Amino acid sequence: MPKTLTKMQEQIVAKVLTIGATDFVWCKAGEVNSIKNLRDRELLKGDCWGAVQHRHLTDRIKTIFWVENPVTFMIPNFHGEGWLIFDDRRYITKVYNEDNAKRVVSALKLLRQTELKEAA
Structure with missing residues (x-):
């Protein structure tokens, strides 16, 4: 869509x-x-x-x-200054390297899964 x-x-x-x-x-x-x-x-x-x-x-x-x-995602910063990371409708951080931004997003997703398992 x-x-x-x-x-x-x-x-x-x-x-x-x-x-x-x-x-x-x-x-x-x-x-x-x-x-x-x-x-x-x-x-x-x-x-x-x-x-x-x-x-x-x-x-x-x-x-x-x-x-x-998605709940956790990265988006290129406007005018090309790195990547903006969002999680649960909140701005988390700006990361200048795309590979590092992907690592941060992966870590946040893993953390969310862990928190959901602990809450259950």
């Missing part, structure tokens, strides 16, 4: 979820077109133009982002 968000749009949302409330994710060229597309679909609030903040994310886009990704 195709995802609702493009890879670039997912990267934008992921990056916004990792920054402070007063910080911005600055976009340029085709990235601005992606923002316009999200605004047109009412997934971002209308006053969002060339930069995105937490306040621009609608509940709908956050729900789409979390539902269409």
Whole structure:
């Protein structure tokens, strides 16, 4: 089943979820077109133009982002600065090397399995 968000749009949302409330994710060229597309679909609030903040994310886009990704996953950081790791709807860390990012994700998945077994 195709995802609702493009890879670039997912990267934008992921990056916004990792920054402070007063910080911005600055976009340029085709990235601005992606923002316009999200605004047109009412997934971002209308006053969002060339930069995105937490306040621009609608509940709908956050729900789409979390539902269409696994519980534990990695996503390329916006503008190519490593990998962002998420687990259970939380940002965990940024890792600069892809192999190391895969190791972190594998370890988090194993930890989750262990915790579930212990809880049972």
